[in-house]
Amino acid sequence: MHRRLFAAAAAAPLSVAGGLAAPALAQSLPEIRWRLTSSFPRTLDITYSTSEYMCRAVSDITDGRFRIQPFPSGELVPGLQAMDAVQSGSVEMAHTGGLFFTGKNAALAFSTTVPFMLNVRQQHAWFFHGGGNEMLNAVYRDFNIHALPCGNTGNQMGGWFRKEIRTAEDLRGLKFRVAGLAGNVMQKVGVVPQQIAPGDIYPALERGTIDGVEYIGPYDDAKLGFNKVARYYYYPGWGEGGAIFHAYVNLQKFQELPPAYRAAIETACTAATNWMLAQYDWKNVEAMYRLVAEGVQLRQFPNEVIDTLYRATQEVFAEQSAANPQFKAILESQTAFRDRHFAYHQVSDYAFDSMMLRLRRQQGR
Template sequence: MRRRRLIAAGSAAPTLVLPALSAPALAQTTPEIRWRMTSSFTKVLDVTYSTGEYFARLVSEMTDGRFRITPFAAGEIAPSLQALDAVTQNSVEMAHTGGLFFTGKDPAFAFTTTVPFMLNPRQQSAWMYHGGGNDMLNRLLKDYNVYGLPLGNTGNQMGGWFRKEIRSVADLNGLKFRVAGLAGNIMAKMGVVPQQIAPGDIYSALERGTIDGVEYIGPYDDAKLNFERVARYYYYPGWGEGGAVLHAFVNLERWHELPKSYQAVLTAASGAASQWMLAQYDWKNVEALYRLVANGTQLRAFPNEVLDALYRVSGEVFAEMSAQSPRFKELLESQTSFRDRSYGYHQVADYSFDSMMLRLRRAAR
């Protein structure tokens, strides 16, 4: 009899903790939240736009549907280049965008995405997550009532499409060129007329001759936008965007209102979506570039004369901006220090491996 009582007590014990795990109790700590997220990208750009969708889906799945974010394409609730303003003013809770679109507000915004002649994709991640980059960037974003989470990386981009060949620095003079971020400031010093145009409007501007060339992302997206139909020459390397990071910009008040668990979900989901996006581009750009070349695109490397001049001028532009802005100077010094140290490692690691493989492949042909 005594043994049966013990067994009964033991079997009943688990029920004592069940009320603490019941749905009503969970609901008290995980409220139902519905947010809207405006994107700077159109649905035609399926990798960049769908990364926002993927992020929103992860957030919903990680919270059993209690935290849902609805993404909206560029122009549906806010114009592409007004995504930051919409979040700052709390018109929407968050945006998926590139900070380099907003260097007109503060040139330091470039560091949220990419700075010419600076970091590649892996270096970007290392600096942001382990080199203090995210903390420094969020001190900048706080002035705009925004909290930032890296949300995507395009990988190294291309140098751009041109209607005519670029054989020397002189060929840049007078060109009307769509370009974003600090690359536009640098090119302007070399006689280029930079144009800031939203992604969805680039093709029509190129077709009409409003611009003479365009730098956007890379083979997959550029082919989606049909740039090869109106510009024949495709240049590399992407000196202006070695590894372009996109961001989720969250209204600062809305961020602080979230339970810590939901803040952790957004952070984890944005990291997973960033890797998902970079992997997509690394997969899709390969075949896209082969197709472009097979269909007549003229792939060209920028002459060293042009790259050397751009690099020299970038130093002048950065020095001017550092003199005007302590924040820009702090970010530049942090990235430059890490870049220069990092390449010492990559020279004996990734670079030597890639060089070895290219040599072996050539020898095997």
């Protein structure tokens, strides 16, 4: 299946670049074996299997001459050391998220998501057609990395709490697992943010080391067992309108690849991005129904809480922009893109969704 799916996509750059028939060109290409470390454990089957999907696709496109072996978090390096491993060249690739590494450069947050910014559709448009990939790879070059979008979780949830959040004051003092710039924002409103790798979150929540957690959404959150410890599940995911994961490639190794193999990775990563998003859109629905049936209390953040977090976000953006020209440039690009595109989405997707919700209410569904 993969060979049929990807061969057509790979054929065009091969024929243009080399002017040869694909079989003759394939015979001249070297056999290459790489390793990929993931920031995700096997138990998170969608995120981890996205890297497996991408690696299989690369092998299929190249008739097995270029093979990448994926490893889950912890087998080669801990999940939050994936970027360091690729930068140093101890592994050729990683599958991870830039928001894990904002301590290195806050601009890396944009490669996954930042609060109150782009939804999934806008992300894909900005990354692939709005100059996003180019702007972010200018940042990644400082770390000897070439980054390719490789997965999107879709809009995420706001997180799990042991108690109800009625006002912004209820957030004060909570120890909360959160990644990326959302942690900086929550710190401004009195939260104590905790950066914890996915596989280590549940033990911390169970032991009471943290009071709450934001991870992805119903399917993964249920697999990690958060509902066994925390009762209240909040939405919307103000911090992550959509979260893009990336394939990190050691820049030197990427540049040394034959053009056909670079094209194979790019094609496979693009397909994997769509595959992951479809998986979450399919599985989150049933997972949410199960969680509610089991007694989880689904709650919407009060407007006062959202407004407080939004104001704190603008403060964080201003501080980071003043300190980091790369952050400022990417923020300005995303903001301009978002604001212009909302006018269109208001008369397209938003209008359609609002129409369908109204009709369903009329039908009592």
